[in-house]
Amino acid sequence: METLFGITGKDFVITAYDSKAVASITLMKIGEDKSRELNSHSLMLFSGEPGDGVHFSEYIERNIKLYGIRNGIELSPKAVASFARRELADSLRSRKPYSVNLLIAGFDVKTNRPALYWLDHLASMVDVPFAAHGYGAYYCLSLLDRYHREDITEEEGIKLLQKCIGELRSRMILNMPDFVAKVVNKDGIRIVQI
Amino acid sequence: MSRRYDARTTIFSPEGRLYQVEYAMEAISHASTALGILAKDGLVIAAEKKVASKLLDETKGGEKIYIINDNMICGVAGITSDANILINYVQTAAQQYLYTYNEDMPCEQLVQKLCDLKQGYTQYGGLRPFGVSFVYGGWDEHHGFQLYHSDPSGNYSGWKATCIGANTASAQGILRQEYKEEGVTLQEAKNLAIKVLSKTMDTTSLGSDKIEFATLELVDGKVVRRIFNQSEIEALLKENNLLTKTEEAK
Numbered sequence: 001m002e003t004l005f006g007i008t009g010k011d012f013v014i015t016a017y018d019s020k021a022v023a024s025i026t027l028m029k030i031g032e033d034k035s036r037e038l039n040s041h042s043l044m045l046f047s048g049e050p051g052d053g054v055h056f057s058e059y060i061e062r063n064i065k066l067y068g069i070r071n072g073i074e075l076s077p078k079a080v081a082s083f084a085r086r087e088l089a090d091s092l093r094s095r096k097p098y099s100v101n102l103l104i105a106g107f108d109v110k111t112n113r114p115a116l117y118w119l120d121h122l123a124s125m126v127d128v129p130f131a132a133h134g135y136g137a138y139y140c141l142s143l144l145d146r147y148h149r150e151d152i153t154e155e156e157g158i159k160l161l162q163k164c165i166g167e168l169r170s171r172m173i174l175n176m177p178d179f180v181a182k183v184v185n186k187d188g189i190r191i192v193q194i
Numbered sequence: 195m196s197r198r199y200d201a202r203t204t205i206f207s208p209e210g211r212l213y214q215v216e217y218a219m220e221a222i223s224h225a226s227t228a229l230g231i232l233a234k235d236g237l238v239i240a241a242e243k244k245v246a247s248k249l250l251d252e253t254k255g256g257e258k259i260y261i262i263n264d265n266m267i268c269g270v271a272g273i274t275s276d277a278n279i280l281i282n283y284v285q286t287a288a289q290q291y292l293y294t295y296n297e298d299m300p301c302e303q304l305v306q307k308l309c310d311l312k313q314g315y316t317q318y319g320g321l322r323p324f325g326v327s328f329v330y331g332g333w334d335e336h337h338g339f340q341l342y343h344s345d346p347s348g349n350y351s352g353w354k355a356t357c358i359g360a361n362t363a364s365a366q367g368i369l370r371q372e373y374k375e376e377g378v379t380l381q382e383a384k385n386l387a388i389k390v391l392s393k394t395m396d397t398t399s400l401g402s403d404k405i406e407f408a409t410l411e412l413v414d415g416k417v418v419r420r421i422f423n424q425s426e427i428e429a430l431l432k433e434n435n436l437l438t439k440t441e442e443a444k
Contacts, residue, residue: 071302073336079295079296082296086293
């Protein structure tokens with residue numbers, strides 16, 4: 001149900017999430033925020049068990065923020081993702097593991113490269129040029145395989161994302177409400193209209 | 195004067211001093227010297243070895259200079275057994291950071307970690323402070339090459355050149371005179387280090403078996419730590435015309 005997307009380009013990462021909050025057969029809310037800004041250049045999208053998602057992502061968010069305040073420097077996207085993965089891995093062998101899937105998108109200001117990490121609730125982590133979570137992945141990864149190139153511009157990235165969402169609109173049985181898209185680049189994190 | 199306060203390590207004297215910490219620093223001032231010098235393209239840590247007896251079997255690496263992690267080294271002055279505990283702690287802390295963040299620990303944070311531990315022994319526990327001072331040298335992507343110094347109180351500061359142990363007053367004086375404001379190259383730092391060490395060492399004959407020497411620099415973007423072996427130290431002494439006659443005659 002809950003779909004997350006991430007697409008990297010030359011100097012940015014565009015992410016998108018569907019804004020539905022569902023409980024069993026009822027649509028509880030449209031306009032749910034499934035993202036958290038971890039620091040000025042790292043963004044985390046989450047899906048899975050509703051309570052776990054918010055609890056885990058806010059835990060990561062405040063720990064990453066605390067690091068920045070304590071040490072006066074920001075963690076790189078790779079370090080942020082590694083930290084989140086480590087927390088997920090420790091939770092996995094506890095009494096009740098967190099059941100969350102994540103996309104961590106960032107821009108590394110030291111190397112000037114975009115970064116996108118796909119993590120799942122079993123604490124796997126891969127660093128990928130594009131990624132998706134949820135049923136949407138089954139429809140769109142093939143589209144991204146076909147049309148993605150690593151040097152695309154932001155406009156091309158947005159068009160590619162729109163292609164993916166269009167595919168979901170025509171092929172998924174449930175109505176897809178508006179997606180919320182956010183871009184991470186050297187200037188930080190901002191919402192874009194798609 | 196306030197002798198009856200000395201027994202408790204973790205309380206102030208009426209004058210507002212921590213005697214145990216001061217006594218620890220006194221112990222360090224009798225230990226052999228270690229110094230560090232920051233260069234534009236690297237850094238040097240050099241130290242004098244206390245006992246160089248023919249009968250000593252040198253199986254362990256060295257007693258003065260240690261590797262902390264891929265991007266940091268340090269020199270110690272003080273009680274060697276205390277130093278071992280702290281070195282072990284800081285090596286573990288560095289690996290814990292790598293385990294959590296998959297990146298090398300930034301230098302200043304590592305220094306802070308050790309200093310926080312040392313501070314604990316001045317405030318609670320009822321145990322004496324560690325009788326060791328450190329001079330740390332490392333590189334990270336945030337601040338480049340850095341040199342730090344910490345003492346038993348748990349205070350630390352960043353330096354361009356500093357020394358710990360015996361004769362620090364004269365060594366610091368020479369460093370202040372000779373260190374160029376605009377910065378030095380690694381080669382100049384190496385020469386300066388060996389020169390200062392030779393001036394402050396008590397012995398009449400300077401030999402490679404009495405010195406420990408290490409450098410840290412970037413090669414192709416990666417940190418390279420070099421702990422000099424005896425022949426490399428001898429070559430450095432020769433270059434600076436510091437090899438004494440008795441050594442050359444051998």
